[in-house]
Amino acid sequence: MAKIKSLFQCQACGFQSSKWLGRCTNCGAWDSFVEIFPEGKREESDLPQKSKALPITDVAQEEVERLPTGSSELDLVLGGGLVEGSLVLIGGSPGVGKSTLLLKTCATMAEMGFRALYVSAEESMGQIKLRAERIGATTSNLYLMGELVLENILEELERGEYRVAVIDSIQTIYSHQLTAAPGTVSQVRSVTFELMRIAKERKLPIFIIGHITKEGAIAGPRVLEHMVDTVLYFEGDSSRELRILRSFKNRFGSISEVGIFEMTQRGLVSAKNIGQRFFSRKRAQAGSAATVVIEGSRPLILEVQALVAPTSYPSPKRSSTGYDSGRLTMLLALLEKRLDLPFNQYDVFVNIAGGIKIGETAADLAVIAAILSSFRERPIREETVFIGEVGLTGEIKEVMMLDNRLREATNQGFRKAVIPSKPLQDISIKSFIVDSVEKIVDWM
Ligand SMILES: Nc1ncnc2c1ncn2[C@@H]1O[C@H](COP(=O)(O)OP(=O)(O)OP(=O)(O)O)[C@@H](O)[C@H]1O
Ligand SMILES: [Mg+2]
Incomplete structure (x- = not known):
């Protein structure tokens, strides 16, 4: 041998x-x-049937059927509902609410008449029942299964007439035919492949929960993300209530929308009145400034906080949470150079309230305003928002969707806006146009 x-x-x-x-x-x-x-070689006679190439004009178009998930936020992120036969991967840090969201989604869909299967390889049935009771997800059309072996899950999916399924989680399920441990490349690859096959064959949408690594990527091989149709990431601090569901890949829709949820005793709910969630009305303290960022297609008011304090170290500390630290250093250098402010003798801390990460540059102006306000110990009037990108030369650049941002600011009761250019439409907010960092100082 x-x-x-x-x-x-x-x-x-x-x-x-x-x-x-x-x-x-x-x-x-x-x-x-x-x-x-390594596996053995296949026999020549095992060759599967060859598929025929067709001119594209002769290929029948597939209609994409979308099922409502019962959550407007999840529907939005999926691009208008759950596509039949699609494989959706959801990743997120421990305790962020992946199981909670999908258990509730299954229950809501089950109530709508779509029989649902929730497979958990992580928790006992009793544990899941407890959560289901708490979040109101008990309905006879929702089936639970505590199973680790892929073959048994596939058999159940073949047998039952399910319209939606959840696999919690891909790293803990294993195929009996492979000797590798669960979560290894070969296991994850073959489990996902089999799930994909059954999803396409039976037009069954399947949600797959994935663990993430310390760096924030989905644990295991990258191929996982390539194989599935949609990749969603759940963001947010598990110690806070707000969670953002972001789409990173979607074969059936745009990836520009985000879903915003709130974790409550009754599970995750669409965050209502999002506008008022991330800033407090009482901002009488120095070092706080409001701005409007665009999340997906929605404007969101955020509060930027800054603390400027004399340093006791030879090299002053700079720290930033939720805002790019490289940009903070750049803005401080700019203020030092253009306005002659002695920031080399001060520690500077910047924080975005609510645990949100700002991914766009329109908040630059608000960061500068918050820093100057803290530095001078002078609060900014509550009813002002700051919107604008700051360039290396100290000029204030225009931002996209300015009108949308200003409209949201007026809706939330702001009456003044410090902005780089005039809005295109008539918006009832008093605007101050600033074109350079020096002008902000004049304004403050
Ligand atoms: N009684 C409760 N009231 C409010 N929130 C709760 C309650 N019990 C649990 N939670 C929230 O639910 C979260 C756990 O949710 P869930 O188990 O769905 O997370 P997960 O993303 O599936 O985590 P894991 O990766 O560990 O499986 C907790 O971090 C907590 O925020
Ligand atoms: Mg879980």
């Missing part, structure tokens, strides 16, 4: 080597090699 040669595979990228390596030569990951056992 021929000796079985061992083979090692990187769990991050799938690279194979005949020797164990401490660091993958392909992707650079450390300690990612595990031993795998």
Whole structure:
């Protein structure tokens, strides 16, 4: 009998080597090699049937059927509902609410008449029942299954007439036919492949929950993200109530929309009155300024807080939460150079209230305003918003969707706006046009 040669595979990228390596030569990951056992060769006669190439004009178009999920926020992120036969991967940090969201979604869909299966390989049925009771997700059309083995899950999916299914989570399910441990590249790949096959075959939409790594990427191989139709990430601090569901890939819709939820005793609910969630009306303190950012297609008012305090260190501290720290350093250098402010003797801390991360530059002006306000110990009048990008030369640049932002600000009771250009439409807000950082100082 021929000796079985061992083979090692990187769990991050799938690279194979005949020797164990401490660091993958392909992707650079450390300690990612595990031993795998190569499979035998297939017989020539096993060749599957060949598919025929057709002119594109003769190919019948597939109609995309979308099912409502019962949550307006989730529907929005999915691009207008859950597409039949699609595979949706949801990743997020521990305790962010992945299981809660999908259990509730299953129950709501089950109530609408779509029989649902929730497979959990992480928690006991009793534990899930407890959560279901708490969030009001008990309906006889929702089936629970505590199962780790892929083959048993597939059998159940084949047998029951399910219209939606949830797999919690991909890293804990394993195929009985493979010897590798759950969560390894070969397991995740083959489990996902089998789920994809059954999803397409039976037009069954399947949600897959994925763990994430310390760096925030979905744990396991990148191929997972390539294989599924939609990749969603759940963001938010599990110690706070607000959660943002963002789409990173969607074969059936745009990825520009986000869903905003609130974690309550009754589970995750669409955050109502989002406008008022991220800022407090009473901002009489120095070091606070309001701005309007665009999340998906929705304007959102955020509060930027800054603390400027004399430093006791040789090199002053700069720290930023929710705002790019590189940009903060740039703005401070600009203020020092253009306005002659001695920031080299001060520690500067910036924070975006509500645990939100700002991904756009329109908040620059508000950051400057908050810093100046804290530096001078002079509060900004409550009814003012600051919108504008600051360039390296100190000029204030225009931002996209200015009118939408200003309209939201007026809706939320703001009466003054410091902005880089005139709004296109007539909006009942008093605007102050500033074109350089020096002008803001004049205004404050
Ligand atoms: N009684 C409660 N009232 C309010 N919120 C609760 C309550 N019980 C749990 N939670 C919230 O639910 C969260 C846990 O949600 P869930 O189990 O859905 O997270 P998960 O993303 O599935 O986590 P994991 O990755 O560990 O499976 C907790 O972090 C907490 O915020
Ligand atoms: Mg969970």
